[in-house]
Amino acid sequence: MSATPGSFFLCENHPFPPPSNNNSGSGGANGSEDNNQHEKQPLQDSTNNKRGGESDHEMHIWTERERRKKMRNMFSNLHALLPHLSPKADKSTIVDEAVKHIQTLEKTLQKLQKQKLDRLQEGLNPIDLGHQDTTREAFMADQVLSGNDAAAKDLIIKSNSVMVAQPRLQFQTWTSSNVVLNICGKEAQISVCSPKKLGLFTTVCCILEKHHLEVISAHVSSQSNRSIFMIQAHQVGSSGAYNHQVSEVDEIFKQAAAEIMFCLTS
Numbered sequence: 001m002s003a004t005p006g007s008f009f010l011c012e013n014h015p016f017p018p019p020s021n022n023n024s025g026s027g028g029a030n031g032s033e034d035n036n037q038h039e040k041q042p043l044q045d046s047t048n049n050k051r052g053g054e055s056d057h058e059m060h061i062w063t064e065r066e067r068r069k070k071m072r073n074m075f076s077n078l079h080a081l082l083p084h085l086s087p088k089a090d091k092s093t094i095v096d097e098a099v100k101h102i103q104t105l106e107k108t109l110q111k112l113q114k115q116k117l118d119r120l121q122e123g124l125n126p127i128d129l130g131h132q133d134t135t136r137e138a139f140m141a142d143q144v145l146s147g148n149d150a151a152a153k154d155l156i157i158k159s160n161s162v163m164v165a166q167p168r169l170q171f172q173t174w175t176s177s178n179v180v181l182n183i184c185g186k187e188a189q190i191s192v193c194s195p196k197k198l199g200l201f202t203t204v205c206c207i208l209e210k211h212h213l214e215v216i217s218a219h220v221s222s223q224s225n226r227s228i229f230m231i232q233a234h235q236v237g238s239s240g241a242y243n244h245q246v247s248e249v250d251e252i253f254k255q256a257a258a259e260i261m262f263c264l265t266s
Contacts (some may be wrong), residue, residue: 117262174254178264181257188213188253192229194264196222201229203263208233211256 079085079094082101089097174181180191190208194200201220208215212235219230235249 113262116265117258172250174257176257176261179257179261181253183250183253186235186249188233188235190229190231190233190253190257190260192231192260192264193226195226197227197264200227200263204229204231204260207256207259207263211252212236213252213256 075091075094078098079089082094082097085094085097171182171184174183178192178194182189182191190204192200192204201218205215205218208231213233214236216232216234218232221228221230235252
């Protein structure tokens with residue numbers, strides 16, 4: 001309708017119609033479903049956590065059971081190695097007796113090794129290959145008997161001026177099944193024949209070094225199933241009188257040879 005000038009337009013206020021029941025019903029249904037899902041999710045999480053906790057607890061029980069079973073078997077085996085113990089001996093008694101038994105076996109092993117080393121050293125057969133040198137007295141007697149008095153007197157004068165006689169070097173040989181030792185003064189030649197053994201030459205060199213025996217030369221030959229070492233060595237760092245030195249050096253070489261034999265047989 002048209003409004004004329006000077007007239008008023010009247011309109012009535014009408015409320016908006018409420019939303020349809022269909023829309024409100026669908027929205028309410030969706031909201032209720034979301035709420036139900038949120039309510040179900042914590043229940044599922046708590047169920048999973050409960051199952052995971054039960055699984056961990058069962059695994060812990062199984063692990064502990066296996067550990068105790070293993071310990072029980074180990075103590076049973078250890079008890080079987082100690083027949084002098086009572087069948088009803090407790091675990092602490094088994095451990096104490098095992099420690100004592102091990103210490104006794106270690107002492108027995110050391111004693112047997114020492115006896116074996118002594119027997120090997122005694123088994124070395126000395127062979128004196130030194131030749132008979134002409135002594136001063138024999139030479140003087142020969143000169144007197146031959147009528148050469150001047151040479152005899154000259155030898156006596158020179159002998160009196162030299163108070164210390166020159167030592168006579170002897171060549172000695174000790175033999176065994178696998179080791180041959182030749183000694184002349186501070187020098188020695190060691191021959192080793194043995195089946196192939198890993199690290200044997202290094203072990204021999206370590207034994208010589210332990211006894212302060214310096215390797216001058218070494219010849220190594222290897223065949224299909226055995227090795228042969230030819231070692232020339234001499235003793236270093238000795239002091240004192242010559243006779244004492246020679247005796248001491250001989251013992252050092254023999255001790256080293258005995259240890260080498262022990263390594264070959266062990």
